[in-house]
Amino acid sequence: xxxxxxxxxxxxxxxxxxxxxxxxxxxxxxxxxxxxxxxxxxxxxxxxxxxxxxxxxxxxxxxxxxxxxxxxxxxxxxxxxxxxxxxxxxxxxxxxxxxxxxxxxxxxxxxxxxxxxxxxxxxxxxxxxxxxxxxxxxxxxxxxxxxxxxxxxxxxxxxxxxxxxxxxxxxxxxxxxxxxxxxxxxxxxxxxxxxxxxxxxxxxxxxxxxxxxxxxxxxxxxxxxxxxxxxxxxxxxxxxxxxxxxxxxxxxxxxxxxxxxxxxxxxxxxxxxxxxxxxxxxxxxxxxxxxxxxxxxxxxxxxxxxxxxxxxxxxxxxxxxxxxxxxxxxxxxxxxxxxxxxxxxxxxxxxxxxxxxxxxxxxxxxxxxxxxxxxxxxxxxxxxxxxxxxxxxxxxxxxxxxxxxxxxxxxxxxxxxxxxxxxxxxxxxxxxxxxxxxxxxxxxxxxxxxxxxxxxxxxxxxxxxxxxxxxxxxxxxxxxxxxxxxxxxxxxxxxxxxxxxxxxxxxxxxxxxxxxxxxxxxxxxxxxxxxxxxxxxxxxxxxxxxxxxxxxxxxxxxxxxxxxxxxxxxxxxxxxxxxxxxxxxxxxxxxxx
Amino acid sequence: xxxxxxxxxxxxxxxxxxxxxxxxxxxxxxxxxxxxxxxxx
Numbered sequence: 001x002x003x004x005x006x007x008x009x010x011x012x013x014x015x016x017x018x019x020x021x022x023x024x025x026x027x028x029x030x031x032x033x034x035x036x037x038x039x040x041x042x043x044x045x046x047x048x049x050x051x052x053x054x055x056x057x058x059x060x061x062x063x064x065x066x067x068x069x070x071x072x073x074x075x076x077x078x079x080x081x082x083x084x085x086x087x088x089x090x091x092x093x094x095x096x097x098x099x100x101x102x103x104x105x106x107x108x109x110x111x112x113x114x115x116x117x118x119x120x121x122x123x124x125x126x127x128x129x130x131x132x133x134x135x136x137x138x139x140x141x142x143x144x145x146x147x148x149x150x151x152x153x154x155x156x157x158x159x160x161x162x163x164x165x166x167x168x169x170x171x172x173x174x175x176x177x178x179x180x181x182x183x184x185x186x187x188x189x190x191x192x193x194x195x196x197x198x199x200x201x202x203x204x205x206x207x208x209x210x211x212x213x214x215x216x217x218x219x220x221x222x223x224x225x226x227x228x229x230x231x232x233x234x235x236x237x238x239x240x241x242x243x244x245x246x247x248x249x250x251x252x253x254x255x256x257x258x259x260x261x262x263x264x265x266x267x268x269x270x271x272x273x274x275x276x277x278x279x280x281x282x283x284x285x286x287x288x289x290x291x292x293x294x295x296x297x298x299x300x301x302x303x304x305x306x307x308x309x310x311x312x313x314x315x316x317x318x319x320x321x322x323x324x325x326x327x328x329x330x331x332x333x334x335x336x337x338x339x340x341x342x343x344x345x346x347x348x349x350x351x352x353x354x355x356x357x358x359x360x361x362x363x364x365x366x367x368x369x370x371x372x373x374x375x376x377x378x379x380x381x382x383x384x385x386x387x388x389x390x391x392x393x394x395x396x397x398x399x400x401x402x403x404x405x406x407x408x409x410x411x412x413x414x415x416x417x418x419x420x421x422x423x424x425x426x427x428x429x430x431x432x433x434x435x436x437x438x439x440x441x442x443x444x445x446x447x448x449x450x451x452x453x454x455x456x457x458x459x460x461x462x463x464x465x466x467x468x469x470x471x472x473x474x475x476x477x478x479x480x481x482x483x484x485x486x487x488x489x490x491x492x493x494x495x496x497x498x499x500x501x502x503x504x505x506x507x508x509x510x511x512x513x514x515x516x517x518x519x520x521x522x523x524x525x526x527x528x529x530x531x532x533x534x535x536x537x538x539x540x541x542x543x544x545x546x547x548x549x550x551x552x553x554x555x556x557x558x559x560x561x562x563x564x565x566x567x568x569x570x571x572x573x574x575x576x577x578x579x580x581x582x583x584x585x586x587x588x589x590x591x592x593x
Numbered sequence: 594x595x596x597x598x599x600x601x602x603x604x605x606x607x608x609x610x611x612x613x614x615x616x617x618x619x620x621x622x623x624x625x626x627x628x629x630x631x632x633x634x
Contacts, residue, residue: 082600089625121633225621
């Protein structure tokens with residue numbers, strides 16, 4: 001049967017994480033990120049490879065696409081970038097009447113690829129909201145979208161249902177909460193784009209004693225209306241010069257990339273995270289008051305802060321909260337496509353099944369060079385790998401369609417046994433080549449999550465944190481002399497997946513959402529009595545997650561991983577490369593690390 | 594050339610915009626965005 005509607009959503013193309021999503025007759029068929037093809041992390045160029053991948057998965061030709069929706073309004077964004085002022089009715093009127101050719105610099109590559117498609121441009125935040133809402137369990141809810149920058153604003157709030165979107169309030173300008181987080185992230189010596197999650201991971205090691213000093217940088221109010229005094233912009237030059245403002249306010253010198261982390265820097269990370277959480281809570285209370293809604297969608301790049309999302313959900317500011325797993329820009333194409341599909345449907349409920357977010361292409365066959373290193377095994381793959389994991393082996397796990405979003409969810413993952421002493425350092429330093437303090441996420445059988453953590457609510461996509469149950473915690477020492485001492489302290493039976501404050505970024509694994517990964521976890525549980533595995537993305541520091549079997553093999557050769565699973569085949573690591581050779585290979589990703 | 598024309602156009606729009614509208618306040622403000630403008634440029 002010929003489909004009546006083929007919609008392609010394109011997002012992230014004005015800044016970072018360019019992506020594409022394909023919806024056929026209101027059904028999400030594929031979604032993909034450009035960085036996985038170009039191997040440039042957070043690639044923000046036109047996502048031609050991602051588009052072609054989506055079309056191939058959907059079995060449609062470029063000429064078949066009848067609608068292309070972009071997840072931003074280029075005219076409004078350009079106006080803001082040029083003038084420094086948010087748009088208004090005048091610019092929106094102009095935006096409606098200018099012909100496509102005026103935005104030609106923006107649409108040209110898409111027009112070249114999709115000659116027949118009509119083009120549309122969705123508000124950036126509304127794209128986030130639509131993507132979250134139509135994959136959420138809600139029929140009507142409030143939304144809070146917070147990110148670095150939409151066209152000319154940094155936060156928005158309102159109500160969405162199947163037949164209406166009421167965008168009621170917004171925070172114009174870009175120097176808001178998201179930019180504050182990014183600015184301090186720069187100051188802390190993590191200058192590569194998208195490093196905010198490192199600061200979030202660092203924060204629990206410190207004390208939030210510098211919040212008052214940081215507060216000199218901005219004004220805020222009881223509704224979370226934070227704005228920096230300085231007109232800082234999301235540009236390298238603007239951010240670099242503004243770092244000095246953080247130094248002046250806090251008295252703490254900026255840390256150079258790779259320099260040792262001092263206790264003051266760690267306290268600064270904790271203080272920033274505290275401010276962030278306080279402001280998000282104020283915003284949530286404000287949104288609850290103005291909308292009166294019981295349920296909330298939390299989305300936008302700032303919603304990737306799963307610590308804040310977890311605390312917000314646990315605090316019950318709203319009765320239920322949904323934090324979109326692809327609420328950042330990597331899912332904005334999906335949102336833009338969903339927005340157009342809902343407008344076509346005119347109020348008919350549109351529910352998008354993201355199929356566990358395994359929406360990308362398959363890895364393909366193993367490279368022929370891997371053949372000599374193939375292992376034979378008896379019984380099922382899942383039982384064999386579970387046994388190897390229980391022996392302390394680290395495993396690259398590449399099976400099925402690639403995940404959409406920043407998290408590996410069991411299709412392009414590195415897996416390990418969380419009971420093994422020193423596994424956190426081993427994975428960080430010899431496999432991922434990244435900072436030793438970085439925690440790992442536990443993938444836990446959903447039916448057993450409550451036995452280990454204080455929340456039984458779903459976190460299927462690592463989108464919330466929960467805490468280790470109190471009876472499983474060792475009493476903490478009153479003080480630690482160093483970060484290393486704090487890191488090495490045996491705080492529980494699974495220290496590599498439980499942070500120093502006993503929080504964990506859970507992936508609850510349900511049999512109906514992640515069936516293959518569930519089977520592996522179940523096998524590990526039967527063998528060890530522990531329903532939990534370390535699950536981290538299959539990449540090294542600064543590298544996009546591997547996509548194909550060939551990329552996985554190359555990454556495997558350059559790390560100290562023990563085993564690699566490609567489909568149903570298992571390979572052992574030849575270990576033919578010296579550490580120096582591996583580090584040399586790693587340098588190609590250094591700028592993104 | 595196209596870039597220069599675009600810059601010039603934006604400057605003219607900025608001047609017109611400033612003559613017609615005051616800059617908006619910071620913090621939460623009521624959205625003036627129109628629902629029928631959801632997918633326009």
